[in-house]
Amino acid sequence: MSEATQRTSDSGVSIWLDDLSRTRIESGSLQDLIAHKNVVGVTTNPSIFQKALSQVGPYDEQLKQLGKVDVETAVRELTTTDVRNATDIFSEVAEKSDYVDGRVSIEVDPRLAHDTETTKKQAVELWEKVNRPNAMIKIPATLEGLPAITATLAKGISVNVTLIFSLERYEQVMDAFIEGIAQAAANGHDLKHMGSVASFFVSRVDTAVDKLLEQNGSDAAKALEGKAAVANARLAYQLFEKKFAEDPRWADLEAKGAKKQRPLWASTGTKNAAYSDCKYVDELVAPFVVNTMPEKTLNALADHGNGAESISGTYEESKAVMDKLAELGINIKDVTDQLESAGVSQFINSWDSVLADTQAGIDRVNA
Template sequence: MGKLNDLSAAGTAVWLDFVDRKFLADGGLQKLVDQDSLTGVTSNPTIFEKAMGQGDVYAEGFAAFDAANPGAEPMARYESQAILDIQAACDTLRGVYDATDARDGYVSLEVSPYLAMKGPETAEEAARLWDAVDRPNLMIKIPGTADGVRAIRDTIAKGINVNVTLLFGIEAYRNVAQAHAEGLEERVEKGLPVDRIASVASFFISRIDGKIDAKIDAGTGGEEAKALKGKVAIANAKLAYAWWQEFVASPRWQTLEAKGAMPQRLLWASTGTKNPDYPDTLYVDELIGPETVNTMPPKTMDAFRDHGTVAQTLTQDVSGAKAVLADAERLGLNLDGVTAELVEEGVASFAKSFDDLLAAIGKE
């Protein structure tokens, strides 16, 4: 047993925010499952851009696809290889999925970032990718934008597992949690099962502190605000979790749970620290609690394995978290504005990665 195993035992599932063909082929993912209690994998356009757009690991796969599909567009070439990687990761984690009775063991594949503001098209894309991958432990990633909320509801209603991504603000998170419940309720009304439909809500952490700290360094809030550096993102996450606790205890959710529904877990994303002045395990150490997930880049996972600290931190000092957010508002740090800006930047960043990826693939 090690620190990552202890983290899992404390209620925070260990997921990896990385996928790469060589890593999969060499048994890297299986090793993490066997040794570190890893139970999930997340991917995004930036991860695939780094994997496919550099080196020649995918050359053989592209050549085989091109031979069968001459003249295929870059998007089709990308999907052919991404789906193979996701299927391989799903197969590696299938044992976890079966052992946990569909409560864990998931691999996430994101819809095209070009559709982030197109709800109906997002739902269609989610269903298409679900059919293409054809694995029960797949999660389709859908951005938690205003336009994405309906797509999340409709996708859950179809019985498709959903990873809601790009969540920064508590209000946006509440909206997608409600959409998840609505999708399940629609299935109940139709007499359809809800007991093996999983969902996570990916709540991004470090990027919030990056923005807030920059505002403080620029003088917003004066000297008093300096005490809030490195604290706002964790406080925001703690209050999101406090709301989740209230929601799953509500009569509405209890009715769904009685039908076998699994709660939508909060997943802490963007948990690698960007500021070298902060401990490199900060956004893991401070966000540990039952029914949560932390998806870590390999560097953060290695750091936590070496010197992470396991304790039930997520429910500690919630009143202090409220005070931090109250002070941030009072001092003009405008968390709501920051989170809205981060959603736009996140969508744009993933679209840029997709642009670069498709451009690189198109040149082959």
């Protein structure tokens, strides 16, 4: 194992890879990352599948087997096959961790981000299609997504809540999770193998806030560049600690075998070359979190990451960063609202490309 990834894991962080493709599965790359870089899970999203399915060749054999099916069916078959095969690769990790890790996430159609009922339906369909206990269904944390999160958990289905940017929304997500687990218990589901993570996006916050700070141009603004995202995430961890320590509903559910919904740091690739390429890993190390990272960030961590605990004792400093941003006229809620909207749009655009590339593949193998 890499010393840095081992240190990070020993500090309580579950390292998940933010990438998946047929090539990665069949080449043995995924197994190698498990063996040598402490990778214990995988997340996917429409942009990741867009990159995977745009490749000519790896999916042709399955497309030939499917024949002239409609493109929506083809995409469903291709993506769930990759996720199912990945969950099988992680099955030993899942069993050894009592299903805390070894998880592979697949996202509902991003075009459903504001459609509660259809999201609930598709979550069940994807869960049944993958048909593995260590899968997770990703549902966006839009206002319309919140009741779908609760309803999906109530059916005994593990959920990865995605596209969380604000502290306000994160609190709503934790409430939706606890209510969902309570309903799952009432419905007779075994809580012990259920899992959930709350994907709190990080680097995109700095990208947006830094742009506003640059526009301000003052020395006070300059001093805050590169600080908003980590402060926001650290305050989210404070909320996590408080919620699961103090919410009276949780103690009863935990006694029945329920596991806490872990914070997952997403969007942890560094987008500003002036910042450390391990910034959004090393500055967010704490017990019981997940960090899902692209391979470039994972390699940087393995090469020169720190891995030491870095959230404890930072809450006052993080709150001060947010207060200073407000003093400069930067409304963090406006920023995070815009990021949520942009995130949904980005994933829809990626999904449109997935459909187009898959249709081209169907046409090519059936020519």
